[in-house]
Amino acid sequence: MTSTPTAGDLPLADMVVLDLSQIMAGPYCTMVLADLGADVIKVENPHLGDQTRRSWGYAMSGEDSRAFLALNRNKRSVALDLKTPDGVRTFHDLVRTADVVVENWRPGVAARLGADFPTLKPLNPALVYASISGFGQDGPYASRPGYDLIAQAMAGVMSIAGEPGGRPVKSGLPVADLGAGLFCAIGILAAWAESRRTGHGRYVETSLFEATLALSVWESTEYWATGIAPQPLGSANRMSAPYQALATRDGYVTVGANNERLWQRLCEALGLPELRTDARFATNVQRMANRAELEAVLERRLRERDTAEWVDLLLAAGVPAGPIHDYRYVLEEDPHVQARGMIHHVQHPLEGTVKVVASALRLDGVVPPVRRPAPLLGEHTAEVLRERGIRTAADGAQAPPSTTAEVN
Numbered sequence: 001m002t003s004t005p006t007a008g009d010l011p012l013a014d015m016v017v018l019d020l021s022q023i024m025a026g027p028y029c030t031m032v033l034a035d036l037g038a039d040v041i042k043v044e045n046p047h048l049g050d051q052t053r054r055s056w057g058y059a060m061s062g063e064d065s066r067a068f069l070a071l072n073r074n075k076r077s078v079a080l081d082l083k084t085p086d087g088v089r090t091f092h093d094l095v096r097t098a099d100v101v102v103e104n105w106r107p108g109v110a111a112r113l114g115a116d117f118p119t120l121k122p123l124n125p126a127l128v129y130a131s132i133s134g135f136g137q138d139g140p141y142a143s144r145p146g147y148d149l150i151a152q153a154m155a156g157v158m159s160i161a162g163e164p165g166g167r168p169v170k171s172g173l174p175v176a177d178l179g180a181g182l183f184c185a186i187g188i189l190a191a192w193a194e195s196r197r198t199g200h201g202r203y204v205e206t207s208l209f210e211a212t213l214a215l216s217v218w219e220s221t222e223y224w225a226t227g228i229a230p231q232p233l234g235s236a237n238r239m240s241a242p243y244q245a246l247a248t249r250d251g252y253v254t255v256g257a258n259n260e261r262l263w264q265r266l267c268e269a270l271g272l273p274e275l276r277t278d279a280r281f282a283t284n285v286q287r288m289a290n291r292a293e294l295e296a297v298l299e300r301r302l303r304e305r306d307t308a309e310w311v312d313l314l315l316a317a318g319v320p321a322g323p324i325h326d327y328r329y330v331l332e333e334d335p336h337v338q339a340r341g342m343i344h345h346v347q348h349p350l351e352g353t354v355k356v357v358a359s360a361l362r363l364d365g366v367v368p369p370v371r372r373p374a375p376l377l378g379e380h381t382a383e384v385l386r387e388r389g390i391r392t393a394a395d396g397a398q399a400p401p402s403t404t405a406e407v408n
Helices: 025-035 066-071 085-096 117-123 148-154 175-198 208-214 217-226 260-269 273-277 284-289 291-302 307-316 327-332 335-339 381-387
Strands: 016-019 039-044 075-079 100-103 128-133 203-207 243-247 252-256 321-323 343-348 352-357
Touching: 016 025, 016 085, 025 039, 025 066, 025 075, 025 100, 025 128, 025 175, 039 085, 066 352, 075 381, 085 117, 100 175, 117 128, 128 175, 148 175, 148 208, 175 203, 175 208, 203 208, 243 291, 252 307, 260 273, 260 284, 260 307, 284 291, 307 321
Parallel strands: 016 039, 016 100, 039 075, 100 128, 128 203
Antiparallel strands: 243 252, 252 321, 343 352
């Protein structure tokens, strides 16, 4: 890799984020910002912290889980109890010097804690405030708990995932959580750019449900074009064929012949030129309508050789193709992952060397660095408050008048 940039070299080096979120969607959003240089201050309850610290993922030597470490690199942790007047006052003091606040509580919780946008905006008119919830701040589902599984089910994803005729399955990746996190990060960046120009902040909102639905581009297109609810297609594509995994002698090969030029090349590469004039497969529309027959014809030929042979042959013919790798291979052996520097190592005070998957972004050819490991609970409380000249009642100082009542 080329020289590693420091935090000051990164594009969000002057952004300060107060991260009230936990579990996945919010922490993933703020990790994206932290990777790009933002000073993300994770504000956590001093007794429990982020739920993923103790009860999610796989245990390690210390109390924090591997799941927490995976989602909270490049952040600092401040422990504040927002159910006490002193905790609320201290948080409000932090807000005065921040650029962004992110929360993913259920609607109404932030207001009860004195941490909602109407309460914080007078303290900092330029503040960008971002909320991630399960279903949004209003509407008939607003009060429901926000879980990736439930959002995938209710937004339609589970109705089209898996093999035809099989049991409902969710996407293997938590697309609702991660999608909401990414949409929120984009909204924050847009609002922050405007805030720097105008001095006025915005309220940014997204939800797991809406993020999942917004990603359903092909499925909504199919329904509006046909009037029929999309059904599961396994690995196949809704808009073209063949574009799917096909069985070989020793496994599967993925083939992306999604236009006429590539279809012609595929027929030649497989030694099946007669398919080009077969009425069942003459156009993409006909290939989609006869997908099962097409799959059977192609697999009869593909089962004659191993996956690796077909990948080499198809790529040489200009047909997009690839094998199906498991995560052991991807994370440990894949030469492309290694060449692109996608696995980073970070030193954790309790766990020693910890591996993390790097950012998918590159800045001038360099992957944003992992500058610090996921923080211990409250590890940076004194440091952050000292930087901002904030003293609490516990310091023996006269606390400023509270702007909110105690929250029970």
